[in-house]
Amino acid sequence: xxxxxxxxxxxxxxxxxxxxxxxxxxxxxxxxxxxxxxxxxxxxxxxxxxxxxxxxxxxxxxxxxxxxxxxxxxxxxxxxxxxxxxxxxxxxxxxxxxxxxxxxxxxxxxxxxxxxxxxxxxxxxxxxxxxxxxxxxxxxxxxxxxxxxxxxxxxxxxxxxxxxxx
Numbered sequence: 001x002x003x004x005x006x007x008x009x010x011x012x013x014x015x016x017x018x019x020x021x022x023x024x025x026x027x028x029x030x031x032x033x034x035x036x037x038x039x040x041x042x043x044x045x046x047x048x049x050x051x052x053x054x055x056x057x058x059x060x061x062x063x064x065x066x067x068x069x070x071x072x073x074x075x076x077x078x079x080x081x082x083x084x085x086x087x088x089x090x091x092x093x094x095x096x097x098x099x100x101x102x103x104x105x106x107x108x109x110x111x112x113x114x115x116x117x118x119x120x121x122x123x124x125x126x127x128x129x130x131x132x133x134x135x136x137x138x139x140x141x142x143x144x145x146x147x148x149x150x151x152x153x154x155x156x157x158x159x160x161x162x163x164x165x166x
Contacts, residue, residue: 034065038080040072040137042164052078058162062137070137113145120147127154127165135164 038047042058047067052075068083117130129147132154133140143149154165 034063034068034083036064036081037061038064038067040067042162045072046075047072047080048075049078049080052080054078060136060138060163063141066137066140111145117145117147117150120151122147122151125166127151132158132163132165 037050038061039050039052039055040047040060040062041055042060044054046054047062047064048055054075054077064081064083074080074082114130114133117128117133120129123129129150132150133145136158139150139153143153154163157163158165
């Protein structure tokens, strides 16, 4: 008799969990404007919301628009905001499909100042101003395409933070 009651309880519990799952709100990612802050990592392919467990080793702030333009996709763990199509400012020439293709944009899509970073006098085997600029979206806004300031930032902060610089 006790075995029958235990089996009945297990079956009832499973059925209850199934039906409760139908009524619980699922995580919904809201549409957001392109200037919403999201976070990327040095090596990942996703962008994240603040507090995501995937940001334990590196956390680089960027805009949602920039992350999408560089080919990052939304994290399936933290479900960050999605880009609202009506506020998107990306163009076909500037949009890339993968993180690796960021540095292979056509020269026509980049300003002369950004192109000049490729031949910046301070480039070394450890630091490349163009790569540092392209891989660190927050610096694109904060510093711009100024090779001297990018090198100064790298030596003062970027190297210790583990930022991509070559």
